[in-house]
Structures are given as C-alpha cells and as structure tokens.
Amino acid sequence: MSLNSVSKHIRILERARLVRRRRVGREHLLSIDPKPLDEAARWIETQRASWNAQLDALDALLKADDVAGRRKPKKRRRGHDR
Amino acid sequence: MTTPRPTLRIHRHFDASAERVFDAWLDPKTAGRWLFATPNGTMLRVDIDARVGGTFCVVRRDGDDVEHVGTYEVIDRPRRLVFTFGVPKFSSETTRVTVDIVSAGGGCDLTLTHENVLPDWAERTKEGWTGIVDGLAKSLAE
Numbered sequence: 001m002s003l004n005s006v007s008k009h010i011r012i013l014e015r016a017r018l019v020r021r022r023r024v025g026r027e028h029l030l031s032i033d034p035k036p037l038d039e040a041a042r043w044i045e046t047q048r049a050s051w052n053a054q055l056d057a058l059d060a061l062l063k064a065d066d067v068a069g070r071r072k073p074k075k076r077r078r079g080h081d082r
Numbered sequence: 083m084t085t086p087r088p089t090l091r092i093h094r095h096f097d098a099s100a101e102r103v104f105d106a107w108l109d110p111k112t113a114g115r116w117l118f119a120t121p122n123g124t125m126l127r128v129d130i131d132a133r134v135g136g137t138f139c140v141v142r143r144d145g146d147d148v149e150h151v152g153t154y155e156v157i158d159r160p161r162r163l164v165f166t167f168g169v170p171k172f173s174s175e176t177t178r179v180t181v182d183i184v185s186a187g188g189g190c191d192l193t194l195t196h197e198n199v200l201p202d203w204a205e206r207t208k209e210g211w212t213g214i215v216d217g218l219a220k221s222l223a224e
Contacts, residue, residue, distance in 0.1 A: 040088070040200055047090055047199050055094045055192070057116035058106055062098040 090196040100183045100190040104160035107181060108132040118142055118150045132157065138165070152176065160190075167196075 010030065013019040017036045022029045096103050106112045114128035123144030130138045134157055140150040148171055156164035160183055168176035180195040 044088065044090055044199055047196060048092065051090070051092050051194055051196065053121075054116055054119065055092070055194070057119055058103070059094075059096055059098075061112070061115050062096065062102060062106065066098075 088198070088200045090199040092194045092196075094192045094194070095186065095189060096192060097189040100160040100185045103190055103192060104163065104181075104183055107163055108157070113140070118148075120144045146171075152179075156180075 010019055010021075014021060018033060020031050020033050022031070107117065108130055110128045110130045113130060114125045117128075118140045119125065119142060123142045125140070126143050126147060127139060127141040129140075130136075132154065134154055137151065137153050142148050142150070148169060150167065150169055152165045152167040154163070154165045155178075156162055162183070163181040165179055166176045167179045168174075175198070177199060178197040180197070182193045182195070184191050184193075
C-alpha cells in the first residue's frame with residue numbers, strides 16, 4: 001500500500017471525524033476518535049427500536065382483530081393448491 | 083459509482099397470513115394504527131396512493147408534528163413492497179425500505195431492510211463511512 005493511498009484514506013477518516021491530526025513540528029500525530037461511530041451505532045439502534053416497536057404494534061393489532069372476530073383465522077387446507 | 087450505504091435488517095414472524103401483513107402496509111385505515119405510530123402519538127394524516135410511483139404521507143403528532151413521506155417503487159402483493167422513505171424535518175435525504183414477506187408455518191416471515199439508514203452521516207462524510215471501509219479494503223488488497 002503506497003504512502004499516497006494511506007494519506008488519502010486518513011484524510012477521509014479525518015473528514016468523517018474518526019481521526020484527529022495534530023502537528024508537532026514536521027510530525028503529524030494521528031489519533032482515533034470513535035465517538036462518531038458510537039453516534040452512528042446509537043442512531044441505527046434508535047431506528048431498529050422504532051421499527052421493532054412498529055412491527056410489535058402491527059402484530060398486536062392483527063391479533064386483536066382476530067380476537068374481535070372481525071377476521072377469524074380460518075384453518076386453511078393446503079397441499080392440493082400449491 | 084454507487085457507494086454502499088449502511089443497512090438495517092429486521093426479521094419477524096407473524097401468525098397472520100402474508101396477504102394480511104402486506105395489506106396492513108398499504109390500507110390507510112390499518113396503516114394508520116401502527117405505521118410510523120408511537121405509543122403516545124396520534125395520527126393526523128394517513129395518505130396512501132398505493133401504486134408504483136404513488137406517494138404516501140403520514141403525519142404523526144407526538145409533541146411535534148412529524149411528517150413521513152415516500153414513494154412506492156415495487157408493489158408485489160403479498161411478497162414484496164419497496165418504498166423510499168424520508169422525514170423532511172430531520173433530513174433532506176431519502177432512504178429506502180424493502181419489505182419481503184414469505185408464507186411460513188401458517189403465518190409469514192417478514193424481512194424489513196432499511197437502506198441508507200444513516201443519511202446525514204453519509205452526507206457529512208461524502209464518501210460515506212462504508213465507502214471508507216471499502217476503499218481501505220481495496221487498497222489493502224492491492
């Protein structure tokens with residue numbers, strides 16, 4: 001892997017705020033900051049929880065409709081038509 | 083070049099038939115009871131134009147009014163539903179949701195795939211953070 005492509009990828013990581021650069025004289029000191037990844041993980045978890053809550057609600061309402069007898073689940077005979 | 087975007091996937095079994103589960107996404111009366119709903123929220127508006135290219139708009143009040151909008155891309159009853167999805171209040175970007183339903187054990191199995199679940203993030207980092215990982219993997223393979 002060339003030095004060029006290493007610095008290109010480090011620049012991308014810097015832009016994503018995952019890597020911080022500090023200059024001391026001619027040296028560039030790089031450090032990793034995983035906080036943005038934590039934020040991303042938290043956001044994904046929020047989305048997951050939201051979809052799960054919605055699917056819970058869907059499951060509950062379909063079951064409630066069954067109980068209410070509006071659409072009684074029928075025992076379907078399968079086999080000959082599939 | 084399209085950049086792969088972070089994807090969220092959820093599997094769920096329902097005792098109800100594939101048709102009933104599918105229809106619950108597109109019938110405004112049913113959808114209004116659960117889709118984009120929150121326990122303490124109330125639905126102000128559920129507009130669903132259930133055809134390919136048709137749009138939906140679901141407005142929920144839970145403290146604030148939050149508008150959920152999108153366009154249907156695939157409607158293949160009862161197997162597959164694909165729609166774009168955005169919440170303009172939070173992000174100008176749209177994401178994509180795919181719902182796959184397969185009959186199983188008297189009920190059905192649903193797989194929900196939410197692509198580009200991190201729109202703001204991808205916007206902010208331009209290449210997107212999966213792009214970073216991809217680029218890195220490619221370079222290391224060179």
